[in-house]
Amino acid sequence: MYQYNLKVLIVSPDPLWEKAMTLAQTPKRFTLSFKTQARPEPALWKTASFIIVDDPTPEILTGLRSECQKDAVLIAAVQQDLPQTDWAALCQxxxxxxxxxxxQPLILQAFQRWLDYLKTRKELWLTENYLESTINSIPDLVWFKDLHGAHLKVNNAFCQAVGKTKDDIVGRGHYYIWDLKQEEYEKGEYVCLETEEQVLKARKTCLFDEKVKSKHGLRQFKTYKSPIFGDDGEPIGTVGIAHDVTDLENMGTEMAIILRSMPFSILVKNSDNVIINTNERFEHYFGITHGEIVGQDYDVWQAQTLLRIQASEKAEFQEALIQHEKEERLLEIREEPIYDIFMNLAGKLYIFRDITRQRQMEQQILYNSNTDFLTGLYNRRHFYEYLAQNRGQQRVSLIYADLDYFKLLNDTQGHQAGDEALVLTAVLLKQCFPDAFLTRLGGDEFLILYLGNWALTELTARSQTFLRKMEEQFRSRSIHPSLTASIGIAQTDDPQLSVDKLMQRSDQALYQAKQQGRNQVRVYGESGSPQAAVESERGLFGI
Known part of the structure; x- marks a missing residue:
């Protein structure tokens, strides 16, 4: 839909910046161009959308923001020993x-994080644009309300109906928008005050016949209202679509208009399973004309078009795969019965909605909630969830790893050096424990979980291999050559032993490894270890 050319300007005599940043993974629909200059050329600032300034001078601080693009990203690279007053000026x-x-790896990581942020910002803009374009293309009235009845968003048709601008409508209630006196509105003579409460109570889409006194006289509306839910599953407002049926002569015409105005792909079949109607969105999405689809048997069309159909987890709708524009897309299919005046089943209406992007975003949100942002390992919360769901009667083995003198590294070389050490540690953990559940508990503490019949000798050998590789890797890096780790191992076959108690045991074994010189592995209960489970002053997750 969009194509974004990110122009990166690097003001530095050091070629390392551009060399590292060109290794970044370019987001979809993005193109990157780089230019490095040793001395600032203000003429280039106006065209760049991402600017890095190496050791900015006071002159640059004064004029850069006013000279560059309004939404340009500005990055300063400075020495760590910069005075506090200078830091404040930089942050502004x-x-x-x-x-x-x-x-170079840290430059690449920081730049990649900005690319991901800019991608998210563009996608948000695109989603907002989609919503505005969608509701404004609907000839019926569309509005969104909060729980107090204030209008949050309306479409162009709504503005035309009430004779007001969007700025005048947003934040206002019904009686003001429709030019009613408040006492008329409260009497409920011209609008059903209970419909909003009914929708919120039913927690589903409801259809109402409503009368509204407007500038054009008394109008009759067929109104669809649906609740909008927050991420906690509770209602936060409602959305409504209203079609003015004051002048309609029959329900057939009304049905055709509603189908055409709905922002989803819709198909209608009769009681004989024959397709009798579709809307334009359906025909465009599935690449078929109205004449080609009407008259077909629904089951035959479904078998030819949909690759796989399955019930959703909540069983409220079905999900199906379709080959759409050379890629597989995921559809949500909702089925609604249609009854005649005698309440006999006259047919069914199907609503098709492409939820591919929604599912991808849900999976990304789930991944983010279960993992540590810096290392990509699982977080403490997901560790407890995983163990509760999968432990059963199995043997549980915990390997507790803690970096040695990590605080000293942060204090002497800065948190960026510490972050690099944590990222490298996570990489080594994945290499040495590829079949384990790996968790970053917090800070420089890591937990390796094994379920099943794992021998302590095997776990000890893997832990020693990890320590050896870690020592080799960090010795080759000048920024923190002496960094090592200590490890404590605990194991139980008792399904009644709590995970906190087992973690306490592994922590005690880790504490012993620290006391005996660090950079080594100790097993709880082995010869020479604290068999009596002495409580250390470090607490359960000490440093």
């Missing part, structure tokens, strides 16, 4: 400040 002028020295 720049979107982010990077501390030097900054190794």
């Amino acid at each position: 002028s720049f979107d982010e400040v990077w501390r030097k020295p900054m190794p």
Whole structure:
């Protein structure tokens, strides 16, 4: 839909910045162009959308923000020993400040994070644009309300009906918008005050016949109202679509208009399973004309078109795969019965909605909630969830790893060096424990979980391999060559032993490894270890 050319300007004599950033993974629909200049050329600031300034001078601080694009991202790269007053000035002028020295992997990681943010910002803009374009293309009245009845968003048709602008409507209630006196509105003579409460109570889409006294006289509306739910599953407002049926002569015409105005792909079949109607969105999405689809047997069309159909987890609708524009897309299919005046089943209406992007976003949200942002390992909350769901009667083995002198590394070389050490540690954990459930508990503490009949000798050997690889990797990196780790292992076959108690045991074994010189592995209960489970002053998750 859109194509974004991100122009990156690097003001630095050091070629390392561009060299590292060109390794970044370019987001979809993005193109990147780089230009590095040793001395600032203000003429280039106006065209760049991402600017990095290495050790900015006071002159640059004064003029950069006013010279560059309004939404340009400004990054300053400075030495860590910069005075506090200078830091304050930088934070006011720049979107982010990077501390030097900054190794290539960290530059790449920081730039990739900004690319992901800019991608999200563009997608949000596109989604907003989709919503505005969708509701404004509907000839019927569309509105969104909060729980107090204030209008949050309306479409152009709504503005035309009430004779007011969107700015005048947003935030206002019904009686003001429709030019009713408040006492008329409260009497409920011209609008059903209970419909909003009914929708929220039913927690589903409801259809109402409503009369509204407007500038054009008394009008009759067929109104669909649906609740909008927050991420906690509770209603936060409603959305309504109203079609003016004051002048309609029959329900057939009304049905055709409603089908055409709905923002989803819709198909209608009769009691003989024959397709009798579709809307334009359906025909466009499935690449078929009205004449080609009407008259077909629904089951035959479904078998030819949909790759796979399955019930959703909540069983409220079905989900199906379809080959759409050379890629597989996921559809939500809702089925609604249609009854005649005698309440006999006259047919069914199907609503098809493409939920591919929604499912992808849900999976991304789930991933983000279960993992640690920096290392990509699972977080503490998901550790407890996973163990509760999968432990059963199995043997549980915990390997507790803690970096040695990590606080000293942060204090002497900065948090960026610490972050690099944590990221590298996570990489080594994945290499040495590929079949384990890996968790970052917090700070520099990591937990390796194994379920099943794992021998302590095997776990100890893997842990020692990890320590050896870690020592080799960090020795080869000048920024933190002496960083090591200590490990404590605990194991139980008792399904009644709590995970907190087992973690306490592994923590005690880890504490012993620290006391005996660090950079080693200790097993709880082994010869020479604290068999009596002495409580250490470090607490359950000490450093």
